[in-house]
Every structure is written in C-alpha cells, then in structure tokens.
Amino acid sequence: MRKSLYYLSLLTSLTLVSCSTILNNLPGVYNLEIQQGNIIDQAMVNQLQPAMNKRQVLYIMGSPMLDNVFHKNRWDYVYSIEPDGEDRVQKQISLFFENDQIVGIQGDFKPGAAPAIKSSGEITIDVPKRDLDRTLWEKITGLFGYDDVEDAPKPEAKSSPGSATVKLPL
Incomplete structure (x- = not known):
C-alpha cells in the first residue's frame, strides 16, 4: 500500500511539472x-546634471520606485522586464542628494559627458492658402450640364491671406 502511494505521488508530481513546462512552451500561445x-x-540619465534639485530630477526621472x-x-529607480520567455532584464539606478541637490549617481547607467539637448518633438509646416474654385455641389451639378450655377457670385473666403502654420508631433 505504501509503495503504491509513493508511486502515485511521484507520478502526480511529474505530471504537474510536465504540464507547466508544456503549457509555458506551446507554440502560438501569446505571453x-x-x-x-x-x-x-x-x-x-544623460539629462541629469550636478546640482539639480529634487524637483528637476522628479520631472526628468519620475517618482522613485x-x-x-x-x-x-x-532615490532608487528599478526597472524589470521579462520579454517572451527570455531571461529577466533588470536595471537599477540610485541617485544621492545632499542639501536637496543631486551629488551622486550609482547603478547600471552612467551619465553622458556632453550636455543633453532634448528636441521638442514638433515640426512646423507652412501650408499654402488653398483657393477654392467651386464647391463640391457646383462640381457635381457641372457634371450634369447645369453650368448656370457658375454665373452666381462666389462668397468671399473669411481666412486671412498668406499661409497657415500647423504644428505636428513627430
């Protein structure tokens, strides 16, 4: 009786272990x-400069973990990710303050030697003024031979002359 209970528990444990291994490595299963x-x-990290206060660091890095x-x-910042069954990648950085100003950085990242310049992420495009000859209705009626609409006076455009400026995010 004892021997059969031993084999049954061994078989159950092996089945559970193999199920988790099989289920974690099935092809086509999204993780x-x-x-x-x-x-x-x-x-x-490149944006951090010596003698920055805590508020400036909070703006750049966010609140500490x-x-x-x-x-x-x-302040300790920790980041961890385990992409698609690969090994976990964990990065950390510690910032040290004295008199509310940053005095040291320790961890997986080192600040760059050159000062960081952050671009705004916006570009400016000059859009030329569009001269509307006819409305869509005038174009449709023109296809059927009703051209008498063209003799009617056209309303003046209310936009200012020149070009418009549009800011688009990158």
Whole structure:
C-alpha cells in the first residue's frame, strides 16, 4: 500500500511539472510582456546634471520606485522586464542628494559627458492658402450640364491671406 502511494505521488508530481513546462512552451500561445518599475533609459540619465534639485530630477526621472525611510537623500529607480520567455532584464539606478541637490549617481547607467539637448518633438509646416474654385455641389451639378450655377457670385473666403502654420508631433 505504501509503495503504491509513493508511486502515485511521484507520478502526480511529474505530471504537474510536465504540464507547466508544456503549457509555458506551446507554440502560438501569446505571453504578455509585463514591465515593472520605472522605465529607465540612457537619454533620461544623460539629462541629469550636478546640482539639480529634487524637483528637476522628479520631472526628468519620475517618482522613485523605492522610498527608503532610513535614507531620505537616496532615490532608487528599478526597472524589470521579462520579454517572451527570455531571461529577466533588470536595471537599477540610485541617485544621492545632499542639501536637496543631486551629488551622486550609482547603478547600471552612467551619465553622458556632453550636455543633453532634448528636441521638442514638433515640426512646423507652412501650408499654402488653398483657393477654392467651386464647391463640391457646383462640381457635381457641372457634371450634369447645369453650368448656370457658375454665373452666381462666389462668397468671399473669411481666412486671412498668406499661409497657415500647423504644428505636428513627430
């Protein structure tokens, strides 16, 4: 009786382990990429400058992931992602403050030597003024031979002369 219970428990445990392995590696099954923590990239770290205050750092990096009660002058940012069954990638950076100004950076990122210039992300396009000859209704009636509409006076456009400026995000 004891031996059969042992084999039954061994068979059950092997079945459960193989099911999880098989289910995790099925082709065509979508696995979610779950990002955890603050998204940190090198461009953000390059914007950090010595003697920046906490408010400026908060604007660039966002709120810290860990708020340590024992170290109020240390902000820790942690980012973790496990893409499509690959190994987990975890990056962290710690910022140290003294007198409400940044004095040190420690972690997986190093600030760049050149000052970072952030582009606005907008471009300006000059759109020329469009001269509307006929309305859509006038064009449709012109196809059927009702050209007497063309003799009617055209309303003046209310837009100012010249070109319009449109800002588009990149």
